[in-house]
Amino acid sequence: MAVNPELAGRTYPPTEPYLVGRETVREFARAVLAADPRSLDPEAARAAGFADVVAPPTFAVVVQEHTLAQLLADEDAGIDFARVVHGDQRFSFSRPIVAGDELTARLTVTSVRTLGGNAMVTAESDIRDAGGEHVVTATSTLVVRA
Amino acid sequence: MSTLPAVGEVVAERTVAISRDSLVRYAGASGDFNPIHYRDDVAAAVGLPGVLAHGMLTMGVAVQPVVDWAGGADHIVDYQVRFTRPVVVHPEEGATLEITAKVGAVDADAGTVRVDLTVRFDGGTVLGKAQVVVRPAA
Numbered sequence: 001m002a003v004n005p006e007l008a009g010r011t012y013p014p015t016e017p018y019l020v021g022r023e024t025v026r027e028f029a030r031a032v033l034a035a036d037p038r039s040l041d042p043e044a045a046r047a048a049g050f051a052d053v054v055a056p057p058t059f060a061v062v063v064q065e066h067t068l069a070q071l072l073a074d075e076d077a078g079i080d081f082a083r084v085v086h087g088d089q090r091f092s093f094s095r096p097i098v099a100g101d102e103l104t105a106r107l108t109v110t111s112v113r114t115l116g117g118n119a120m121v122t123a124e125s126d127i128r129d130a131g132g133e134h135v136v137t138a139t140s141t142l143v144v145r146a
Numbered sequence: 147m148s149t150l151p152a153v154g155e156v157v158a159e160r161t162v163a164i165s166r167d168s169l170v171r172y173a174g175a176s177g178d179f180n181p182i183h184y185r186d187d188v189a190a191a192v193g194l195p196g197v198l199a200h201g202m203l204t205m206g207v208a209v210q211p212v213v214d215w216a217g218g219a220d221h222i223v224d225y226q227v228r229f230t231r232p233v234v235v236h237p238e239e240g241a242t243l244e245i246t247a248k249v250g251a252v253d254a255d256a257g258t259v260r261v262d263l264t265v266r267f268d269g270g271t272v273l274g275k276a277q278v279v280v281r282p283a284a
Binding site for chain 1: 162168171172174175176177178192201202203205206207209210213214218219220222223224225226227228229275
Protein backbone atom coordinates (compact mmCIF):
# COMPACT_ATOMS: atom_id res chain seq x y z
CA MET A 1 0.00 0.00 0.00
CA ALA A 2 1.39 3.40 -0.99
CA VAL A 3 0.14 6.84 -0.06
CA ASN A 4 -2.00 8.31 -2.83
CA PRO A 5 -0.04 11.26 -4.28
CA GLU A 6 -3.35 12.85 -5.33
CA LEU A 7 -4.47 13.05 -1.69
CA ALA A 8 -3.51 16.71 -1.15
CA GLY A 9 -6.59 18.94 -1.15
CA ARG A 10 -9.00 16.17 -0.18
CA THR A 11 -11.62 17.18 2.44
CA TYR A 12 -13.66 14.74 4.49
CA PRO A 13 -17.26 15.20 5.71
CA PRO A 14 -17.67 16.90 9.11
CA THR A 15 -17.61 14.52 12.08
CA GLU A 16 -20.64 13.87 14.28
CA PRO A 17 -20.95 16.54 17.00
CA TYR A 18 -18.72 15.82 20.02
CA LEU A 19 -20.17 17.01 23.34
CA VAL A 20 -17.35 18.02 25.70
CA GLY A 21 -18.10 16.64 29.16
CA ARG A 22 -16.91 18.16 32.44
CA GLU A 23 -15.60 14.90 33.85
CA THR A 24 -13.88 14.04 30.55
CA VAL A 25 -12.01 17.36 30.71
CA ARG A 26 -11.05 16.76 34.34
CA GLU A 27 -9.85 13.23 33.58
CA PHE A 28 -7.80 14.50 30.65
CA ALA A 29 -6.38 17.31 32.81
CA ARG A 30 -5.27 14.81 35.46
CA ALA A 31 -3.76 12.57 32.77
CA VAL A 32 -1.50 15.38 31.50
CA LEU A 33 -0.60 16.28 35.10
CA ALA A 34 -2.32 19.66 34.93
CA ALA A 35 -2.63 21.75 38.09
CA ASP A 36 -4.66 24.51 36.42
CA PRO A 37 -7.76 25.15 38.60
CA ARG A 38 -9.67 26.32 35.52
CA SER A 39 -9.40 22.78 34.09
CA LEU A 40 -10.14 20.99 37.35
CA ASP A 41 -12.56 23.13 39.35
CA PRO A 42 -15.85 24.41 37.80
CA GLU A 43 -15.99 27.21 40.42
CA ALA A 44 -12.53 28.48 39.41
CA ALA A 45 -13.53 28.32 35.74
CA ARG A 46 -16.74 30.27 36.40
CA ALA A 47 -14.82 32.86 38.43
CA ALA A 48 -12.63 33.38 35.34
CA GLY A 49 -15.71 33.97 33.18
CA PHE A 50 -16.19 30.51 31.64
CA ALA A 51 -19.40 28.47 31.69
CA ASP A 52 -17.57 25.36 32.92
CA VAL A 53 -14.08 23.80 33.12
CA VAL A 54 -11.57 24.86 30.43
CA ALA A 55 -9.87 22.02 28.57
CA PRO A 56 -6.05 21.75 28.59
CA PRO A 57 -4.66 22.90 25.20
CA THR A 58 -3.92 19.41 23.90
CA PHE A 59 -7.45 18.14 24.67
CA ALA A 60 -8.31 19.23 21.11
CA VAL A 61 -6.59 16.03 19.92
CA VAL A 62 -9.53 13.99 21.26
CA VAL A 63 -11.82 15.72 18.76
CA GLN A 64 -9.19 15.76 16.01
CA GLU A 65 -8.73 12.00 16.44
CA HIS A 66 -12.17 11.36 14.90
CA THR A 67 -11.07 13.11 11.71
CA LEU A 68 -7.75 11.24 11.56
CA ALA A 69 -9.74 8.01 11.86
CA GLN A 70 -11.64 9.01 8.70
CA LEU A 71 -8.37 9.61 6.86
CA LEU A 72 -6.84 6.30 7.98
CA ALA A 73 -10.02 4.38 7.10
CA ASP A 74 -10.05 5.80 3.56
CA GLU A 75 -8.57 2.96 1.50
CA ASP A 76 -8.01 5.26 -1.44
CA ALA A 77 -5.72 7.43 0.74
CA GLY A 78 -3.38 4.45 1.04
CA ILE A 79 -2.12 5.14 4.56
CA ASP A 80 -1.07 1.95 6.38
CA PHE A 81 -1.67 2.73 10.07
CA ALA A 82 0.96 0.21 11.17
CA ARG A 83 3.60 2.34 9.41
CA VAL A 84 2.46 5.71 10.72
CA VAL A 85 4.63 7.79 13.06
CA HIS A 86 3.42 11.11 14.46
CA GLY A 87 5.83 13.72 13.05
CA ASP A 88 4.52 17.00 14.38
CA GLN A 89 1.45 18.55 15.91
CA ARG A 90 0.01 22.04 16.23
CA PHE A 91 -3.07 23.65 17.78
CA SER A 92 -4.12 27.19 16.83
CA PHE A 93 -6.93 28.56 18.98
CA SER A 94 -9.58 31.23 18.43
CA ARG A 95 -10.82 30.39 21.93
CA PRO A 96 -10.28 27.57 24.45
CA ILE A 97 -12.49 24.46 24.50
CA VAL A 98 -14.95 24.57 27.43
CA ALA A 99 -17.10 21.76 28.85
CA GLY A 100 -20.55 21.95 27.29
CA ASP A 101 -19.17 22.77 23.82
CA GLU A 102 -20.56 20.72 20.98
CA LEU A 103 -17.73 20.46 18.47
CA THR A 104 -17.61 19.37 14.87
CA ALA A 105 -14.36 18.78 12.99
CA ARG A 106 -13.54 18.73 9.32
CA LEU A 107 -10.24 17.42 7.98
CA THR A 108 -8.43 18.62 4.87
CA VAL A 109 -5.19 17.09 3.63
CA THR A 110 -2.97 20.10 2.99
CA SER A 111 0.15 18.40 1.64
CA VAL A 112 1.73 15.09 0.73
CA ARG A 113 5.52 15.05 0.39
CA THR A 114 8.06 12.32 -0.09
CA LEU A 115 11.25 12.36 1.93
CA GLY A 116 13.81 9.57 1.73
CA GLY A 117 11.16 7.04 0.70
CA ASN A 118 8.79 8.06 3.51
CA ALA A 119 5.58 9.95 2.82
CA MET A 120 4.77 12.98 4.95
CA VAL A 121 1.04 13.68 5.06
CA THR A 122 -0.07 16.96 6.63
CA ALA A 123 -3.73 17.24 7.62
CA GLU A 124 -5.57 20.20 9.10
CA SER A 125 -8.72 19.66 11.18
CA ASP A 126 -10.94 22.70 11.52
CA ILE A 127 -12.90 22.42 14.78
CA ARG A 128 -16.02 24.56 15.25
CA ASP A 129 -18.72 24.98 17.87
CA ALA A 130 -22.49 24.46 17.51
CA GLY A 131 -22.84 28.03 16.25
CA GLY A 132 -20.33 27.38 13.47
CA GLU A 133 -17.66 29.60 15.06
CA HIS A 134 -14.02 28.53 14.81
CA VAL A 135 -12.58 27.17 18.05
CA VAL A 136 -9.26 25.56 17.11
CA THR A 137 -7.40 24.17 14.14
CA ALA A 138 -5.43 20.99 14.85
CA THR A 139 -2.68 20.16 12.38
CA SER A 140 -0.74 16.90 12.26
CA THR A 141 2.01 15.63 10.06
CA LEU A 142 1.99 11.86 9.79
CA VAL A 143 5.13 10.16 8.61
CA VAL A 144 4.26 6.99 6.70
CA ARG A 145 7.36 4.81 6.65
CA ALA A 146 8.24 3.08 3.42
CA MET B 147 1.28 39.65 34.76
CA SER B 148 1.27 43.38 34.02
CA THR B 149 4.43 43.62 31.92
CA LEU B 150 5.63 41.23 29.25
CA PRO B 151 8.81 39.28 30.06
CA ALA B 152 12.14 39.75 28.27
CA VAL B 153 13.44 37.48 25.52
CA GLY B 154 15.70 34.84 27.03
CA GLU B 155 13.99 34.84 30.41
CA VAL B 156 13.31 31.36 31.82
CA VAL B 157 9.68 31.51 32.97
CA ALA B 158 9.32 27.94 34.24
CA GLU B 159 11.32 24.81 34.96
CA ARG B 160 9.89 21.49 36.04
CA THR B 161 10.92 17.86 36.39
CA VAL B 162 8.11 15.39 35.79
CA ALA B 163 8.06 11.64 36.44
CA ILE B 164 6.11 9.50 33.97
CA SER B 165 5.25 5.90 34.91
CA ARG B 166 3.47 3.04 33.15
CA ASP B 167 0.45 4.08 35.23
CA SER B 168 0.62 7.52 33.57
CA LEU B 169 0.46 5.86 30.15
CA VAL B 170 -2.61 3.79 31.05
CA ARG B 171 -4.30 6.84 32.51
CA TYR B 172 -3.53 8.89 29.38
CA ALA B 173 -4.74 6.08 27.11
CA GLY B 174 -8.07 6.04 28.92
CA ALA B 175 -8.45 9.83 29.03
CA SER B 176 -7.48 10.40 25.39
CA GLY B 177 -8.86 7.26 23.75
CA ASP B 178 -5.45 6.41 22.24
CA PHE B 179 -5.18 2.68 22.91
CA ASN B 180 -2.24 1.89 20.63
CA PRO B 181 -0.67 -1.12 22.44
CA ILE B 182 2.91 0.16 21.91
CA HIS B 183 2.09 2.43 24.86
CA TYR B 184 1.37 -0.38 27.34
CA ARG B 185 2.51 -3.78 25.99
CA ASP B 186 6.19 -4.71 25.99
CA ASP B 187 5.65 -7.64 23.62
CA VAL B 188 3.93 -5.48 21.00
CA ALA B 189 6.57 -2.75 21.31
CA ALA B 190 9.32 -5.35 20.83
CA ALA B 191 7.52 -6.97 17.87
CA VAL B 192 7.54 -3.68 15.95
CA GLY B 193 11.21 -3.06 16.74
CA LEU B 194 10.89 -0.44 19.47
CA PRO B 195 13.38 -0.26 22.36
CA GLY B 196 10.47 -0.54 24.84
CA VAL B 197 7.03 0.78 25.69
CA LEU B 198 6.84 4.43 24.64
CA ALA B 199 5.01 7.39 26.12
CA HIS B 200 2.34 8.76 23.78
CA GLY B 201 3.84 11.73 21.93
CA MET B 202 0.66 13.59 22.80
CA LEU B 203 1.20 12.82 26.51
CA THR B 204 4.67 14.37 26.35
CA MET B 205 3.22 17.34 24.46
CA GLY B 206 0.39 17.71 26.98
CA VAL B 207 2.65 17.48 30.03
CA ALA B 208 5.34 19.78 28.61
CA VAL B 209 2.99 22.76 28.26
CA GLN B 210 1.71 22.63 31.86
CA PRO B 211 4.48 24.79 33.38
CA VAL B 212 3.59 27.44 30.77
CA VAL B 213 -0.15 27.12 31.51
CA ASP B 214 0.59 27.73 35.20
CA TRP B 215 2.87 30.68 34.44
CA ALA B 216 0.31 32.21 32.06
CA GLY B 217 -2.55 31.94 34.57
CA GLY B 218 -4.66 29.25 32.90
CA ALA B 219 -5.17 27.05 29.85
CA ASP B 220 -7.25 29.77 28.18
CA HIS B 221 -4.12 31.94 27.77
CA ILE B 222 -2.55 29.50 25.30
CA VAL B 223 -3.34 30.68 21.75
CA ASP B 224 -1.02 28.42 19.73
CA TYR B 225 1.10 25.40 20.57
CA GLN B 226 3.25 23.30 18.26
CA VAL B 227 5.88 20.59 18.61
CA ARG B 228 7.87 18.21 16.45
CA PHE B 229 8.38 14.71 17.83
CA THR B 230 12.09 14.04 17.41
CA ARG B 231 12.89 11.21 19.84
CA PRO B 232 10.73 8.65 21.66
CA VAL B 233 10.39 8.52 25.44
CA VAL B 234 10.91 4.94 26.59
CA VAL B 235 9.09 4.27 29.87
CA HIS B 236 10.77 1.60 31.99
CA PRO B 237 8.27 -0.70 33.79
CA GLU B 238 9.77 -0.04 37.22
CA GLU B 239 11.76 3.18 36.93
CA GLY B 240 9.45 5.05 34.56
CA ALA B 241 10.89 8.06 32.74
CA THR B 242 11.87 11.52 33.90
CA LEU B 243 11.22 14.59 31.75
CA GLU B 244 13.06 17.86 32.42
CA ILE B 245 11.10 20.79 31.06
CA THR B 246 12.51 24.29 30.57
CA ALA B 247 10.34 27.14 29.27
CA LYS B 248 12.16 30.21 27.98
CA VAL B 249 10.87 33.34 26.26
CA GLY B 250 11.79 33.17 22.57
CA ALA B 251 9.99 36.25 21.26
CA VAL B 252 7.71 39.06 22.45
CA ASP B 253 5.09 40.73 20.27
CA ALA B 254 4.15 43.86 22.20
CA ASP B 255 1.53 44.96 19.62
CA ALA B 256 -0.32 41.64 19.75
CA GLY B 257 0.30 41.33 23.50
CA THR B 258 1.66 37.82 23.03
CA VAL B 259 4.77 35.99 24.13
CA ARG B 260 6.34 33.01 22.38
CA VAL B 261 7.70 30.56 24.92
CA ASP B 262 10.14 27.94 23.65
CA LEU B 263 10.16 24.59 25.43
CA THR B 264 13.11 22.28 25.89
CA VAL B 265 12.18 18.80 27.06
CA ARG B 266 15.03 16.49 28.01
CA PHE B 267 14.89 12.77 28.65
CA ASP B 268 17.80 10.41 29.21
CA GLY B 269 20.41 12.95 28.13
CA GLY B 270 18.75 14.26 24.95
CA THR B 271 15.85 16.39 23.79
CA VAL B 272 12.61 14.71 22.70
CA LEU B 273 10.75 17.64 21.11
CA GLY B 274 11.88 20.01 18.36
CA LYS B 275 10.49 23.46 17.57
CA ALA B 276 8.31 23.28 20.68
CA GLN B 277 6.71 26.72 20.76
CA VAL B 278 3.82 28.05 22.82
CA VAL B 279 2.21 31.40 22.00
CA VAL B 280 0.73 32.86 25.17
CA ARG B 281 -1.50 35.86 25.73
CA PRO B 282 -0.79 36.58 29.37
CA ALA B 283 -3.48 37.99 31.66
CA ALA B 284 -3.72 41.79 31.41
